[in-house]
Amino acid sequence: MRYPRDLAFALLAAAVLPGPGCAPAPERRPQQYSVEQFMNTRRIGGSSFSAGEKTILFFSNETGVFNGYTVPVEGGPAKQVTRSATDAVFTYSFFPNDGRILYGSDRGGNEIEHLYVLEENGKTTELTPGQKARAEFHQWSRDGSSFFVGWNRRDPRYMDVYEVDAATLKPRLAYRNTQGLDFAAVSPDKRYFALIRSITTSNFDMYLYDRQAGKLTHLSPHKGDVIFQPQMFSLDSRTLYYLTDEGREFAYLKRMDLATGKSEPDEQAEWDIMYASLSHQGRYKVVGINRDARTEIRIVETATGKRLELPSLPNAEISSVRISKSEKLMAFYVNGSRSPANLYVYDFGAGQYRKLTESMNPEIAPEDLVEAQVVRYKSFDGLEVPAVYYEPLPAAGEKVPALVWVHGGPGGQSRVGYSPLIQYLVNHGYAILAVNNRGSSGYGKTFYKMDDRKHGEGDLEDCVAARKFLAATGRVDPEKIGIIGGSYGGYMVLAALAFQPDAFAVGVDIFGVSNWVRTLQSIPSWWTSFREALYVEMGHPARDEAYLRKISPLFHADRIRKPLLVLQGANDPRVLKAESDEIVEAVKKNGVPVEYVVFSDEGHGFVKKENEISGYRAIREFLDRHLKGSS
Secondary structure, eight states: OOSTTOOOOOOOOOEEOOOTTOOOOOOOOOOOOOHHHHHTSOOEEEEEEOTTSSEEEEEEOTTSSOEEEEEETTOOOOEEOOOOSSSOEEEEEEOTTSSOEEEEEOSTTOOOOEEEEEOTTSOEEESSOOSSOOEEEEEEOTTSSEEEEEEOSSOTTOOEEEEEETTTOOEEEEEOOOSOOEEEEEOTTSOEEEEEEEEETTEEEEEEEETTTTEEEEOOOOSSSOOEEEEEEOTTSOEEEEEEOTTSSSOEEEEEETTTOOEEEEEOOSSEEEEEEEOTTSSEEEEEEEOSSSEEEEEEETTTTEEOOOOOOTTOEEEEEEEOTTSSEEEEEEEETTEEEEEEEEETTTTEEEEOOOOSOTTSOGGGSOOOEEEEEEOTTSOEEEEEEEOOOOOTTOOEEEEEEEOSTTTOOOOSSOOHHHHHHHHTTOEEEEEOOTTOTTSOHHHHGGGTTOTTTHHHHHHHHHHHHHHHTSSEEEEEEEEEEETHHHHHHHHHHHHSTTTOSOEEEESOOSOHHHHHHTOOGGGHHHHHHHHHHHOOTTTTHHHHHHHOGGGGGGGOOSOEEEEEETTOSSSOHHHHHHHHHHHHTTTOOEEEEEETTOBSBOOOHHHHHHHHHHHHHHHIIIIITOO
């Protein structure tokens, strides 16, 4: 974990790609499915127990637009509780002491989220009005009498912290944020806020705000690049738990005595610890570990230090754990390469679990899908690059086209888990290698920092080197390898076509940056706290304009001569539509086949099912024409 805003997702444990001499898998031609069938698989997330712990709240795109649902803990049909037909609704939680529901929604993907309360009588109350003001839910107070939100209505640059009374729903300013700090946690007694300052993308400081004294204290003076990310307070509010990579390659959990300022290690792993939390009464500590592109969950009984044995679920893994207030039940998600996330509940007393949802479209047979494999290959300079490989099921020795898949970021990670787009393309004969080029999260801070001020250089060479791996499998046609990616990955697609014009046969750019000068100038106001950190990694749009123009594909578009598909959301606040408009027009001047798909009601990432169907179909049709069908 490198960014305070990063979220952990449910992912599947992967096998290592068989080496030379291993027996090949038995040949089997799978049934092929339409994009509509793949998208009839539901995307679900979130979990919150009701006050009586009889139902669990979650969100789902079952209707084509994300809405809130509840499902009985004992099992049974889910009930839809919000009914938006246009804008996605993401539910956060039940109120701790009654049946009201807290949720958030923006307009057409513009990321100006507002918070709402769904009353028990079905009435909706907006908590954070203001056309340009953005809000975000932080957490509930331990006693359930109030909750904390971030809101930039005072100054669009800064997310102040407000405490909202659960009974009256009246917000009260609790911390006036004038320094661009990010909220991390509130103590159980509500006296302290733990806050983060992003200095660079690999260097964070942490602060403690004492509401009683009105005092802000710097808790992490240090030298060099070190991350400090507060996670939670002890139940007595005397200890702060935080993640750091101080003195190590990977992030680990420490605890600080707030009275003395002394810290000591609490939990360590061979990989990054991504997050940690305590259950309501402190009986259990939950730790999430990023183990080689998959999530590993540890649940420890705090009194004894004993690690609980989690349910054994073949070819899948557990993530997104939430323990109920009584600590008798645990909600969690299970995800696999061939199966989307499903919600489960576990009864600690009985030692039994129950599946509550069925996300997979029953028309799709799991045996027609493929398991992801974690692999590694050597780059141009000998660096070992991690990747996740998806190979179509064997079909009479056919050589297949392939795609190098590049994740977003900068600093993201390709991880193992269910992706309907990846499985759709693999099901139709495309091998996919999702690379974790230098600069990716999850492989230590040295690897993470290797692309700073070198974007479009070594990280791009890592993507080009992926072609050798694909060719060496013996299954891939080396003349039919393309590149695909979204956001920063979309930039890498454009950079590959412009700076390595002979490396790939086609490119699919999904809302990617074409002009870094403009993108860094147009960072949304609510990212003020992160802006300077991004400038350190990428370059300052005023001071480093020459460098940024050098690495921006738009200014080198005359070199692009391979077919290009671009997808863009019109309301994207991070990568403006102008980025895609201009690269499309520039490449068209080269006489190169260019296709452009714009969704008027989407932002940075597509959340409406009909748009996903249209976009994914366009991708496959483009690839069938220009990659699979090329000679």
